[in-house]
Amino acid sequence: MLGMNQSQQLQQQLELISECARKKLGQGKVADYIPALARVDNHRFGIAVCDLNGRVYKTGDADISFSIQSISKLFTLIQAMQIYGDDLWQGLGREPSGQRFNSLVQLESENGVPRNPFINAGALLVCDRLESRCSAPNYQLLEMLKSISGNPHLRVDKAVARSEMEHGSRNAAMAYLMKAFGNFPNPVEKVLESYTHHCAIEMSCVDLVRAALPLANRGKSLSGEQILTPKRTKRVNAMLATCGLYNEAGEFAFKVGLPGKSGVGGGILAVFPGYYSICVWSPELNVAGNSLAGMYALEKLSEQLHFSIY
């Protein structure tokens, strides 16, 4: 995709940006709502970029695995779109929520229909739908990710999953509220188990850019498999652009200008359709709950290399 010079330039820029971004370390706060997450080394920082040929550019801790947390919501959505097609949107919206990721107020006033698949309520609903059709939903996503990323060693951190399950009362509240509106047929306990298993999957920046490449490549994976149709691929990117960063989605569009999805583990995945999949990781979070150094790095990347859809 890039000639030698462009390719060198990209690598150089990644290193330059990485150097600047590392100066931000110490200004954020590692997620500590579950003990298992708080144990991470807060000075980690990595970036990886994958072009359409599968060539990966990377710096720093791009090969270290971390808890993908909410980035998993993107992949459960893809899996559910594969299984349900357009039927998935019965009982599930695709509008920005304008609220915090775990808010119940909108769910109540909108009859148990979550605004979009990237807020917690929406992701739980997607897991409920998978529960109806998959035999082992808490492992099926892992298998899909192994296959798309080409890394057969991906695993779930069971301590994180267990810890998340124990602190999952708010998610249980959302699930029961949807059930009260008749929009959550499966047992809450079982769905929460899948959901927490998905959040506790461990992947590196390199794994993630490979897994997300289909979103940059009209639905086609590294191995040439058509994961989603081109039309559905565009739609996933559209939802990432409007809803992927919770109540910082507007800010992310304004400053970075790419579809993206963040997780409290400190990872942010972004897509430059037609060109690249990109992943940054740095565990310290800003007040909005997104990786502080990661946001900074993506902003610089977008500016320096003109990575923007707008």
Place this chain on the structure above:
Amino acid sequence: MLGMNQSQQLQQQLELISECARKKLGQGKVADYIPALARVDNHRFGIAVCDLNGRVYKTGDADISFSIQSISKLFTLIQAMQIYGDDLWQGLGREPSGQRFNSLVQLESENGVPRNPFINAGALLVCDRLESRCSAPNYQLLEMLKSISGNPHLRVDKAVARSEMEHGSRNAAMAYLMKAFGNFPNPVEKVLESYTHHCAIEMSCVDLVRAALPLANRGKSLSGEQILTPKRTKRVNAMLATCGLYNEAGEFAFKVGLPGKSGVGGGILAVFPGYYSICVWSPELNVAGNSLAGMYALEKLSEQLHFSIY
């Protein structure tokens, strides 16, 4: 920009889409909250597309003037960004609201800071800011639009402006609420006057694609003037993509995949950065208050001609 064949193909597609979209006429409802708007002929339908060289492709009623209404919010924003630069964002957000365009609830809980410049509260605040720095803000926008669109005959429909002023209690409520939070220094009455004058400007699809061309062309107008810097141009497009269609922004991204801004007059303006500015007009609205046939036409356009940023 396009070779003869591509150019012919675009014109043919516009006509084909136009024919299909006209079959939707009769299914929506013309805005009637002010009498002056309700008088429009509800069977109008037009599309115009402008490429970076300024060549305009058009069908149907693309040369008929209509009330631009909320599409004006885009241009007041551009004008305010020219004057204030980044200072404009003091007291003004850029996140999707997740609420109806004229909701007060968020304004109250967020201390009088509107979520973005495209909801009514945000646009009123932008007008307040222009009031502080312009000598005749209710006409200055008209002059800017004449200049960028190259049409010196643009005018304000004073009957619409007056009628809107008389039915503007809800906007007054928002303005006073912002004033109560110290975020609206100018007299409410005066700002409302500018605001209603902006909404009552009349332009055709052809006028609008010319006026919006800078957004597709890294900030440069047809006459070569740099209206906004490339960076700010991208940011305006980012905000249009996340907040431009009120609480149908997600749906618009999902189905059309372009930054856009709609008005209750039935116009929808869209931008395909690097390629085209696009405008459809059809006065009948869907339940979300956006042009019904217009939404359909843009969806088809996006599908058939691969107009999408995602």
Place this chain on the structure above:
Amino acid sequence: MLGMNQSQQLQQQLELISECARKKLGQGKVADYIPALARVDNHRFGIAVCDLNGRVYKTGDADISFSIQSISKLFTLIQAMQIYGDDLWQGLGREPSGQRFNSLVQLESENGVPRNPFINAGALLVCDRLESRCSAPNYQLLEMLKSISGNPHLRVDKAVARSEMEHGSRNAAMAYLMKAFGNFPNPVEKVLESYTHHCAIEMSCVDLVRAALPLANRGKSLSGEQILTPKRTKRVNAMLATCGLYNEAGEFAFKVGLPGKSGVGGGILAVFPGYYSICVWSPELNVAGNSLAGMYALEKLSEQLHFSIY
């Protein structure tokens, strides 16, 4: 308390009001959110009034048992006040909610602290507190009610309890939301079981006026036992007056003028401190979920006999 004439007059008024109130039958709608409740004969109507000497005046179906439902919230509150004293108010408010009885929005914005013990969330929290201190909370309330009312035959309708448990997702959502805020230490499942058992207790109007007499008699029961101190008795009455009828509390104060508590089984209990306890029962509900004929009867009673605290 009343001389012969007054006593006759009260009985006559009850019969007169009863006759008029029966004409309202057919205008309301029996609660049908659980099948077990929908089976009740919708033409039932009864009133009972108990004076401080324990003399009971009654008409119609005042001896027929019905599902007390939310009226139980009054008695769980009394039981919890006996056990916890003023410590009960840690994590529990005593303000009108201004919302529907099962709303979650306030619970979310107020950090899992329910507004008062008479909305569902508050009653669940009271049950959580009882769970911490009672060995068999789902039967202990029944024993208290047998004792105060003097009727050893009171029972729980297990079919109603089971049915309510099965349709209890919204209550589960509230309980988990409080748990997420650290304000609900016990297992949700166990507390819901007590709660549904309390709601499914069956009592007649006569049972209920006897059980509630302490509220009219400075805390003293028929058998002379001091159930609550006079000060706490006044406080319970104060809470009934401001919060007892959910979002019809204002209307009830306006029209009836007595502290009261209603249930979806069609019962309404009212207290005239220093004089009487009063209970009406009629299963058809008005749009606010309170007994339609019961509200009418209490309004007439208040007017004709000057039963009002205001």
Place this chain on the structure above:
Amino acid sequence: MLGMNQSQQLQQQLELISECARKKLGQGKVADYIPALARVDNHRFGIAVCDLNGRVYKTGDADISFSIQSISKLFTLIQAMQIYGDDLWQGLGREPSGQRFNSLVQLESENGVPRNPFINAGALLVCDRLESRCSAPNYQLLEMLKSISGNPHLRVDKAVARSEMEHGSRNAAMAYLMKAFGNFPNPVEKVLESYTHHCAIEMSCVDLVRAALPLANRGKSLSGEQILTPKRTKRVNAMLATCGLYNEAGEFAFKVGLPGKSGVGGGILAVFPGYYSICVWSPELNVAGNSLAGMYALEKLSEQLHFSIY
């Protein structure tokens, strides 16, 4: 009403309570949202109690005039009930709001119908109704108060009224929002003028207990005039009990147990139907915006003298 001994006892209790309450001075904060109010001497403290014969018991600064502020809402309500009768309740509720006194959120979701006449929106609506029927509404209330209280020297503090008008943006926002819903026919500016004049009336505790005596005396004033029917008098008391102290109404019922109305000037008026009207004044406010020492004094009064309706 009271024999010599009872009468002496009441006077003694007032002095005792006054002494204790004065120890609370220094713990609250004088209202300072308008400069004119902030100038008051914060160490003032007075109580007055009026029995049905018009005998007034008083201590401290009970004869010093202060700004009655929101206590005026009670008297505008009475005046509007005199003029409109039951028609007043078209477009006006009588339920506790569960929100702060100046909240707009409920007004928006409930179509411009204020919850009750004691929150700002409701009082503005009452003033709108008076505007439709009175020739000089901003002075008519003053005349009524002079007449009922028997003090012809009552006056409006014009500096306070003017200052309040200048800081009245939030009230203007509410009025315009009601107008947007078609529930506020008169010009906002004019109604705000009456409203601010009412709030700026100056009265002493002694004036206020005389003016409020009809509420304790089945609608009859000191001079024997029937201000309201007994039935409407009860209804006003019912609304005071459920809605009179904004979002501290439940707390006031719980601790004091009387219908009441407070103002940010530090006054609290209370009614013991059938016995007394009571007024305390102390300018320092608690966090809920009610007189800190005043709340304390009323709580003690209720406890010591068994002043409670519950």
